[in-house]
Amino acid sequence: MAGQHDRERSLAELYRDDPDRADAVVWGRRGALKGAALVAMGAAVGAAIPFARHMPAGLVPAALAQGAGGPQFLQMEGKARLILQGERPLNAETPEHLLDDDVTPAANFFIRNNGSVPEPVADPRAWKITIDGEVTGPLEITLGELEQRFELVTRRLQMECGGNGRSGFAPQAAGNQWGNGAVSNAEWTGVRLRDLLRAAGVKDGARFTGHHGADSHLSANGPAISRGMRIDKAMDEDTLVAIRMNGAPIPQMHGAPARLLVPGWPGSLSQKWFTRIELRTAPHTGRGMGGTSYRVPVRPIVPGSRNTGADFTDMESMPVRSVLTSHAHGTRLPAGTRSLDIRGQAWAGDLSVSAVHVSVDFGATWQAMTVAAPPNRHSWQRWSGRIALPSDGYFEIWYRATDSQGRAQPHAASNWNPQGYGANPVSRAAILVG
Known part of the structure; x- marks a missing residue:
């Protein structure tokens, strides 16, 4: 029985x-x-x-992949219906269909915290930022002085959590089980970080940065996160000290009154509530550096195995990825629908996207989509096209992007690592016709 x-x-x-x-x-x-x-x-x-x-043997249909319960959603004033990933610290993912705007509205912006959210400041213009370490003249500057002294630039820039796509790994890796929605492409206004560094005088021995912010760890034991990068990325023209998001002050949840914006690399480098940057001769040793933190294997390791990360390398440019934004997963279409106009976004870290292909027959055949040029470097790119549906029934839209160096999203997440970075498998969305 x-x-x-x-x-x-x-x-x-x-x-x-x-x-x-x-x-x-x-x-x-x-x-x-x-x-x-x-x-x-x-x-x-x-x-x-x-x-x-x-249908490949053993494939769990996308319609069943989330299980019977489905995700939980965040209910917060001023925010869209985001997928709740964790409450302490607060983390929430944007459903793919809410990433349809070329410029991500603040309401649809994903939430990624590592600790507590600081209290808002009374006078943002008095907020101070310090540049020190391997510089000839340490600099302390308020945001008011920064706006007066340096050129302000505005760029559309993608920012993505280093763990975006983590749920694609098998066995499951540690951390929030992000789908594809820990990403945004807002319009940021600020000062190029390199302008500030040059004003402080970059010494010849400066090779790395260390970033600091006002958020503290939930244990109240030190900062929530303090990461750093190679000096080359700090000097990139798109790396900003941002003070406005979509033409308005940065929302408190997203790092007001100032944050670093390091596009194309793990979002953990884009320090929120930014207070200080130090130039260093050696890699930074703050919380979130070393070991397996934001680092990936140089050579593949056994999935599910333990590893200290001694032979890992820092994750830098994020891998190519795409999202479908025209139709939500689980969309039901009227009986008799035989064609569908679809669209989405694609991006590839420091690179650009050269192609997006779509399949509706479980990968047996693929159709090229039209991919628009980005408005500026480090912005995501719109893709679009029309697909044919031969009958009523259950279909899956599979979509994959290819970067400017010819690397396409793989069919399964590769290079497994304990904290789940870099998973970018082909994505799929279920639709029902009739």
Whole structure:
């Protein structure tokens, strides 16, 4: 009776409670979805599966991948309905369909904190930033002085959490299980960091930076995070000390009154509530540096294994990724829909995106989309196109981007690491027609 009861559970429940058992029930030993298994899978996803013959053996349909419960959502004044990833510290992800704007509104901006959020300051113009270390003349400057003394520039810049895509790793890596939505592309106004560094006088021995902010660790034991980067990135024309976001003061949750903006590299470098930058001869040793923190293997390691990170390297330019923004995962379309105009965004760290391809037959065939040029370097790029749907039923839109060096999103997350950085597998969204 117990075995019969297991088979009578819905596939959604079975995948939630026992995914290995569900896979065995649906796929059997041959890996061919047919007969009663095909009927059961169709019932689970709510429609017939026209391209079932192309469905890879063992693939859990996107419609069932989140399990029966689904995500929890953040309810916060001034913010959209973001996916809650954690409450202490507060972290929330933007659903892909809310990333449709070329310039991400503040309400749709993802939330990534490492500790407590400081109290707002009474006078933002009096906020002080210090530049010291390997400089000829340490500099302390208020934001009011900064605006008067240095050129302000405005750029559309992508910023992405280093762990974006972490949920794609198997086995599961440590940390918030981000999908693809720990990213934004706001319009930032500020001063080029290199202008400040040059004003302080960069010594010949300066090779690295160390970043400091006003947020403290939840334990109240020191700063929440304090990272650094190679001096080359600090001198990049798009690395900013930002004071405005989308033409308005930066919201408190996102680092007011000033933050670093280090586009294309892990967002942890974009220090919020920014107070100080030091130039160093050796890599920074602050919280979030060394070991396995924001570092990836130089050579692949066994997934799920323990590692000290001794032979890892710092994660720098983020890997190529794409999102589908025109249709939310789980969209239902009217019966008889035979074509669909779709669009999304794609980006590739310091590089650009050369192509985006889409499949609706589980990767058997791929169709090239149109990819627009970015408005400036380090901004994401709009992709768009039209797909054909041969009948009513359950479809998955698979989408993958290729960067300017020819590297495409892989079918499965590669280079597993304990803290889950750099996962950028092909993404997919479920749609139902009819």
